[in-house]
Amino acid sequence: MTDSDVPPRAEDSVLAVTASAVIDAPVEKVWEVLLDFPAYPEWNTFVRSQVVVDAHEHALPSQTAELGSHLVLTAHLPPSLEPRLGVLKSTTRLRVTHLDARAHRAAWQNRMPPWLLRTHRWQWLEPLEDGKTRYETIEVFDGPLAWCVRWFVAGALRKGFRAMADGLKARAEELARA
Numbered sequence: 001m002t003d004s005d006v007p008p009r010a011e012d013s014v015l016a017v018t019a020s021a022v023i024d025a026p027v028e029k030v031w032e033v034l035l036d037f038p039a040y041p042e043w044n045t046f047v048r049s050q051v052v053v054d055a056h057e058h059a060l061p062s063q064t065a066e067l068g069s070h071l072v073l074t075a076h077l078p079p080s081l082e083p084r085l086g087v088l089k090s091t092t093r094l095r096v097t098h099l100d101a102r103a104h105r106a107a108w109q110n111r112m113p114p115w116l117l118r119t120h121r122w123q124w125l126e127p128l129e130d131g132k133t134r135y136e137t138i139e140v141f142d143g144p145l146a147w148c149v150r151w152f153v154a155g156a157l158r159k160g161f162r163a164m165a166d167g168l169k170a171r172a173e174e175l176a177r178a
Contacts, residue, residue: 005098007107007122013140015150019161020136021169025176027127030135031104033172034123037063037071043171045079046160048089057093069096071108077156079163088156098122117145135168137161 010016023030033039037050050073052060057072065071071094076087097120098107104125110117121139128134139161141149149157 007124007138008120008140010138010140013142014146015141015154016138017141017154017157017161018136018138019158019165020134021165022128023133023135023169023172024131025133025172026131027104027125027133029176030125030133030168030172031101033168033175034125034135035065035106037065043167044164045081045167046075046164047073048076049074065096065099065106067096067099070094070111071096075160077153077160079160092119112145115143117141117143117149133172135165137165
């Protein structure tokens, strides 16, 4: 898998997880919510924390992601705003591989050894004629550990992606009405 300007194809991977939503908010508002990582704990039941960090994984004062930025993401499986028994917390270290504010496209990949696990997550927005926005996301998993992810947590990841799409929709629509 190479860095490119297009999302990866689901059929070329061990596992692909996708989600989409039509959001009744302008594309600029949805983009703002999607990249406002410090606000994720307020609305994102799946990705509970996503922090822009330096090479030593210390949070940077500016939480604005840039191409090449390092991120530390903590996800809850199953998605939940509340800490509770039975919630698996998964921490992933990422690198931003694509960030295009004009086209409203962002992508990152994991920083594990590529011979073990390769993931690439894309999120993009498409303005619709009626002032709404279509949100799309895909993450592909490859390498030997991808089979473990597929066998053990694929269903939970699908629920997480759906929850994030629903949360993004609710948050952007709420802010667009304000």
